[in-house]
Amino acid sequence: MKLSKLNLETTIDGFLDNSFFAVQPQKSGHRSGLDAILLAATIRDAAKGRVADLGSGSGVAGMAVAQRCLNVNVDLFELNPRMANYAHQSTQLAQNAHLQDRLSVFEADITVSGHARDQYGLLPNTYDHIISNPPYNDESLQLAPSEDKAQAHAMTPDMLLKWIKTAAYIATHKAELTLIMRPANLSELLVALQGRFGSIRVKPIQPVSGVAAILMLVRAVKGGKAPLELLEPVILRDHPPKEDGGHFTSDVEEILRGRACLEL
Amino acid sequence: MKLSKLNLETTIDGFLDNSFFAVQPQKSGHRSGLDAILLAATIRDAAKGRVADLGSGSGVAGMAVAQRCLNVNVDLFELNPRMANYAHQSTQLAQNAHLQDRLSVFEADITVSGHARDQYGLLPNTYDHIISNPPYNDESLQLAPSEDKAQAHAMTPDMLLKWIKTAAYIATHKAELTLIMRPANLSELLVALQGRFGSIRVKPIQPVSGVAAILMLVRAVKGGKAPLELLEPVILRDHPPKEDGGHFTSDVEEILRGRACLEL
Numbered sequence: 137m138k139l140s141k142l143n144l145e146t147t148i149d150g151f152l153d154n155s156f157f158a159v160q161p162q163k164s165g166h167r168s169g170l171d172a173i174l175l176a177a178t179i180r181d182a183a184k185g186r187v188a189d190l191g192s193g194s195g196v197a198g199m200a201v202a203q204r205c206l207n208v209n210v211d212l213f214e215l216n217p218r219m220a221n222y223a224h225q226s227t228q229l230a231q232n233a234h235l236q237d238r239l240s241v242f243e244a245d246i247t248v249s250g251h252a253r254d255q256y257g258l259l260p261n262t263y264d265h266i267i268s269n270p271p272y273n274d275e276s277l278q279l280a281p282s283e284d285k286a287q288a289h290a291m292t293p294d295m296l297l298k299w300i301k302t303a304a305y306i307a308t309h310k311a312e313l314t315l316i317m318r319p320a321n322l323s324e325l326l327v328a329l330q331g332r333f334g335s336i337r338v339k340p341i342q343p344v345s346g347v348a349a350i351l352m353l354v355r356a357v358k359g360g361k362a363p364l365e366l367l368e369p370v371i372l373r374d375h376p377p378k379e380d381g382g383h384f385t386s387d388v389e390e391i392l393r394g395r396a397c398l399e400l
Numbered sequence: 401m402k403l404s405k406l407n408l409e410t411t412i413d414g415f416l417d418n419s420f421f422a423v424q425p426q427k428s429g430h431r432s433g434l435d436a437i438l439l440a441a442t443i444r445d446a447a448k449g450r451v452a453d454l455g456s457g458s459g460v461a462g463m464a465v466a467q468r469c470l471n472v473n474v475d476l477f478e479l480n481p482r483m484a485n486y487a488h489q490s491t492q493l494a495q496n497a498h499l500q501d502r503l504s505v506f507e508a509d510i511t512v513s514g515h516a517r518d519q520y521g522l523l524p525n526t527y528d529h530i531i532s533n534p535p536y537n538d539e540s541l542q543l544a545p546s547e548d549k550a551q552a553h554a555m556t557p558d559m560l561l562k563w564i565k566t567a568a569y570i571a572t573h574k575a576e577l578t579l580i581m582r583p584a585n586l587s588e589l590l591v592a593l594q595g596r597f598g599s600i601r602v603k604p605i606q607p608v609s610g611v612a613a614i615l616m617l618v619r620a621v622k623g624g625k626a627p628l629e630l631l632e633p634v635i636l637r638d639h640p641p642k643e644d645g646g647h648f649t650s651d652v653e654e655i656l657r658g659r660a661c662l663e664l
Contacts, residue, residue: 320627323590323600330587337612338586340604340630348601349630363584366604366613369633 146222148229151196152394156203156232159225160194161218168196168269170392171351174341174370175267175316176200177391177398178353183208185264188306190246190299191215195223195239197267202235204394208265213244213258247298253305263306266313270296272321293324300328307358314355314400316341325354326364335360337400340369344382355400367400410486412493415460416658420467420496423489424458425482432460432533434656435615438605438634439531439580440464441655441662442617447472449528452570454510454563455479459487459503461531466499468658472529477508477522511562522570530567530577534560536585557588564592571622578619578664580605589618590628599624601664604633608646619664631664 145162151173160167176197179187184207189198192212202210212227214220220243226232227239244256254260271291303313313333317325319340329336333356340349349369373382383389390396409426415437424431440461443451448471453462456476466474476491478484484507490496491503508520518524535555567577577597581589583604593600597620604613613633637646647653654660 318627319602319630322602322628322630323594326587326590327594330591336587338583338630342632346632348632352630363582364586366583366586366602366616366633368606368610368612369630 146225150231152200152203152392155394156199156235157226157229158194158196158199159222159229160196161222168193170372171269171316172197173200173392174351174353174398175269175314176204177396178314178355178400179205179208179265179267180397180399181205183265185209185308186211186262187265187267188213188258188263188303190266190268190303191270192223192241193219193269195226195241197269198223199226199232199235199239200394201265201267202238204397209238209240211257211263212239212241213246213256214241215243215245217243246302247295249298249301253302258302258306260305261308264308264311266303266307266311268299268303268313268315270299270315270317270321272296272317293321293328296321296324297328300325300332304332304358309359311358312355313358314353316351316353319349319352322352322354329356333358333360335362336364337367338364339367339398339400342369342371344373344375345371353398353400370398410489416464416467416656419658420463420499421490421493422458422460422463423486423493424460425486432457434636435533435580436461437464437656438615438617438662439533439578440468441660442578442619442664443469443472443529443531444661444663445469447529449473449572450475450526451529451531452477452522452527452567454530454532454567455534456487456505457483457533459490459505461533462487463490463496463499463503464658465529465531466502468661473502473504475521475527476503476505477510477520478505479507479509481507510566511559513562513565517566517569522566524569525572527570528572528575530571530575532563532567532577532579534563534579534581534585536560536581557585557592560585560588561592564589564596568596568622573623575622576619577622578617580615580617583613583616586616586618593620597622597624599626600628601631602628603631603662603664606633606635608637608639609635617662617664634662 183205187210189212192214195212198210198212224241242257335357337355339353341351447469451472451474456478459476462474462476488505506521599621601619603617605615
């Protein structure tokens with residue numbers, strides 16, 4: 137079966153100036169990139185405690201947090217067995233030996249409710265930071281259709297609500313939740329957060345200056361009461377020349393090299 | 401009664417390079433300014449049909465629309481009898497003679513439901529453009545406390561929902577609704593819009609570059625189905641020198657002089 141053979145082909149990609157590596161599907165399934173690194177950048181260097189990455193894919197965002205934030209343990213939760221296996225392989229790479237003690241992978245259904253979550257390692261009142269790149273984003277910066285994409289596309293407003301409920305369940309008091317999503321999903325996200333997470337900050341991500349955002353980072357605090365804020369946008373690239381798509385802005389370049397974080 | 405005497409004192413203020421004038425309370429009640437002009441600027445020069453200004457105060461936003469958009473009629477709806485009277489006085493000023501045929505003022509309770517609205521002139525399926533600066537904003541760019549402010553402060557999420565329902569009632573098919581509000585109220589606004597207005601565009605308004613937005617313009621289309629967009633922010637002022645608060649950016653200066661609009 138040629139297709140299934142292709143599905144098993146992987147690449148090993150370096151991130152943050154090759155300070156860690158991830159096993160990723162070559163042609164099908166979610167390949168992480170800029171979005172995962174921007175999401176990870178929202179966790180402060182000095183963060184402590186436990187970090188959960190909900191829907192981790194091959195684990196890039198969670199590993200990027202572990203790479204930069206030396207006082208956290210990171211648990212990666214992923215439903216898709218093949219992607220969870222890539223995440224596991226990633227944590228076991230020799231190049232990632234410096235991270236292994238602080239990384240765990242759980243094959244987990246994030247949509248279940250109540251204590252049914254516990255069987256997956258989604259334990260109540262446990263995580264100080266929760267990050268997530270819900271599978272909505274696949275179209276934005278990525279990739280070709282595949283069966284794994286089809287699964288990702290099944291994400292609905294109702295599923296997002298279940299994810300946020302799970303985030304609230306595993307969060308400690310005042311835990312921070314950070315998501316990277318498309319602006320198109322802002323209404324359903326704010327509805328899902330109501331009564332669970334507050335002190336919301338929305339940071340639009342523009343491809344270049346002068347245009348609408350293609351993505352947004354949204355940070356919220358469990359039980360937070362501060363008013364919602366619309367923050368200054370991130371601008372990804374200087375105005376693009378015709379061919380290469382433009383260079384990253386210096387702020388984003390620093391983030392991609394693991395030299396800066398992106399506080400919300 | 402010194403206080404009630406003060407309450408009756410008014411000023412006559414020019415807008416858009418003194419192309420029209422508004423009677424406004426000198427010390428109490430809502431004095432319009434930048435927010436009203438930014439809101440009005442969202443209506444295209446070539447707009448046609450009927451425009452409603454919900455919660456018009458002394459009528460600055462609606463008059464600014466009538467001044468620039470020569471093919472629209474503008475109806476101003478205001479609950480507070482004193483403010484509605486200022487709006488009426490404004491429309492009758494000799495300096496505004498060129499606008500009088502296209503301006504009407506209604507003392508109206510925007511929160512009523514069903515056909516009870518009709519008694520106030522809030523007629524179904526009538527307006528092609530609806531603009532509103534809900535009284536939430538009083539604190540943002542304004543002014544001292546007063547009884548009229550106390551009324552404004554009674555605005556709650558439930559009242560906002562009633563305003564949006566009234567907007568949907570008076571809107572024609574595919575009518576545009578534009579509001580200027582604080583980011584703090586984004587969640588309740590998006591909830592209120594759901595199922596009524598879509599194709600939402602949010603344009604943050606930052607006091608200067610590099611900081612969070614203090615206000616936002618939100619544009620939505622009745623029955624619209626396009627995804628929500630987060631637009632490039634408006635920057636009000638160049639980085640402020642210590643004393644005068646900084647100059648307006650050239651884009652905003654053009655808007656304040658009535659030479660440019662602000663399409664969302």
